[in-house]
Amino acid sequence: MGPKTLTKLTGLNISLLHACWWILSTKKLLVLFVGELDVADIVVFSKLLELIPHLDAVLLPSYGGINPPAHGSSFRDELKDKIATLAVSAKNKGCLVYALPHPVVPDWAEFYANRV
Secondary structure, three states: OOHHHHHHHHOOOOOOOOOOEEEEEOOOOEEEEEOOOOOOHHHHHHHHHHHOOOOOEEEEEEOOOOOOOHHHOOOOOHHHHHHHHHHHHHHHOOOEEEEEEOOOOOOOOOEEOOOO
């Protein structure tokens, strides 16, 4: 999904995302995959968590500390902390939460991707 699709889905005015977002679905599963995030993207992801009632799993990038202004951050652990909060929100909604180590494996991940 790109900015136009996410604007239509969320009602938020989105002009740019750090990366494309993917919805993977089968007849039984609905998964949201986001491989890269900026701080500004967190609001969009939170809104999607509210709007998609039957989301089964999310796959989020996990960051260690990053130096501002990378990824739109204003302090070293901002993006790391905000993604951890998203992960907890997704878990509370009943989603399985996977991490894409970028480069760290976070505490919030129930599962994580491995490079092959």
